[in-house]
Amino acid sequence: MFTRFLSILTIAVSLSFLGSVIELSYGAPLDEALKTLRGLSAKERLARIENEARKEGSVRWASSTPQAWAEPALQIFRKRYPTIKVEYMRQSGRVLAERIIREHRAGKYDIDIVGTSAVTFAGMKDSGVIAPYVSPEAAQLRPNMIDPAGWWVAYFGNIQAIVCNRARVKSAPNDWKDFLDPKWKAEFSIDDTRYEWFYALQQIYGREEGNRIITGFRQNGVNLRRGGTLRAQLVGAGEELCGLGVYLNNVRDLTEQNAPVTYSVPEPVIVVPVINMMAKLPPHPYAAILLYDFILTPEATGQYTRANAMAPARDNLPLVKEVVELQGKRTYVVDVEASSRDYEKTVKEYNSLLKK
Numbered sequence: 001m002f003t004r005f006l007s008i009l010t011i012a013v014s015l016s017f018l019g020s021v022i023e024l025s026y027g028a029p030l031d032e033a034l035k036t037l038r039g040l041s042a043k044e045r046l047a048r049i050e051n052e053a054r055k056e057g058s059v060r061w062a063s064s065t066p067q068a069w070a071e072p073a074l075q076i077f078r079k080r081y082p083t084i085k086v087e088y089m090r091q092s093g094r095v096l097a098e099r100i101i102r103e104h105r106a107g108k109y110d111i112d113i114v115g116t117s118a119v120t121f122a123g124m125k126d127s128g129v130i131a132p133y134v135s136p137e138a139a140q141l142r143p144n145m146i147d148p149a150g151w152w153v154a155y156f157g158n159i160q161a162i163v164c165n166r167a168r169v170k171s172a173p174n175d176w177k178d179f180l181d182p183k184w185k186a187e188f189s190i191d192d193t194r195y196e197w198f199y200a201l202q203q204i205y206g207r208e209e210g211n212r213i214i215t216g217f218r219q220n221g222v223n224l225r226r227g228g229t230l231r232a233q234l235v236g237a238g239e240e241l242c243g244l245g246v247y248l249n250n251v252r253d254l255t256e257q258n259a260p261v262t263y264s265v266p267e268p269v270i271v272v273p274v275i276n277m278m279a280k281l282p283p284h285p286y287a288a289i290l291l292y293d294f295i296l297t298p299e300a301t302g303q304y305t306r307a308n309a310m311a312p313a314r315d316n317l318p319l320v321k322e323v324v325e326l327q328g329k330r331t332y333v334v335d336v337e338a339s340s341r342d343y344e345k346t347v348k349e350y351n352s353l354l355k356k
Helices: 002-009 013-026 029-035 042-056 067-080 093-105 118-126 136-140 176-180 195-205 207-219 228-236 248-256 285-295 298-305 336-341 343-355
Strands: 058-063 085-090 113-115 153-165 188-191 223-225 242-247 261-264 269-279 331-333
Touching: 029 285, 042 058, 042 285, 058 093, 058 285, 067 085, 067 285, 067 298, 093 113, 093 118, 113 285, 118 195, 118 269, 118 336, 153 228, 153 248, 153 298, 176 207, 176 242, 188 207, 188 228, 195 207, 195 269, 195 331, 195 343, 207 343, 223 228, 228 242, 228 248, 228 261, 242 248, 248 261, 269 285, 285 298, 336 343
Parallel strands: 058 085, 058 113, 188 223, 188 242, 269 331
Antiparallel strands: 113 269, 153 242, 153 261, 153 269
């Protein structure tokens, strides 16, 4: 998968040249739109953006976030701006990044806002698909949930957890290393593609110790599976004793269904930012700015955190009890740029350790 992703970044010279020519003729609508907003008061700025966005009449947001999560916030936006058509396209992170890069190189620019997994950021930036944009709302976000230069911004973060079957385990261990104990032999699983989790372990414990943990899991008979939702469901069904590195929101879904599970969130709490980026050549620049800013408001971000077990991107938002219980604990937020720059190395190292 990653080799194919890299091949898109190094696409044939002729196609890249064609894309450059088309880009020059197409212009830079985001830059031009931002120029018209300089020097305006907050009230004047919003009025101009709204007026121009209504003229454009549409905005397209492509994201790896499930539409069901985004829909409550989008409903508020649609009600406020009924003449602006919002198109939300959901696709998995790396697949979406590949498609957008490929289409950009071919001179097709039909996406306004891009929301992919954090590990795709460096590739998106290097390919020229995205452009920096610092939203006025950014000043209210937590420092580790935004790029100061405006290349990306997180509107929530996924939290890594351990889930166990309550019928067989009284309480879930509070440390990843606990599963090195022989008493857990062949009774737990990890995801064979959870690279951000592995990257976080290396950063928290140090590369050598992080690698030793994964090697120890293999020697302790860990089951390799794919998909956090599936693994959490297998634990709930009693087919697996424990699952490591599942999203806390997957656990919450099970507890809401009264599934017999218990869980823990090891400290430091590992948070993986879920990011948005502004397309370099958005077909609807003013509507893109309007929606991008709106997504970061307490009104919109609160729709995510009030119903899901997600790390908030800003303070004073409604939180579910699973996240409230984590407030005040030490937290490690995965560095978006560093993890995406190290992604190829992380993938190779993790895969190598899993084969030992």
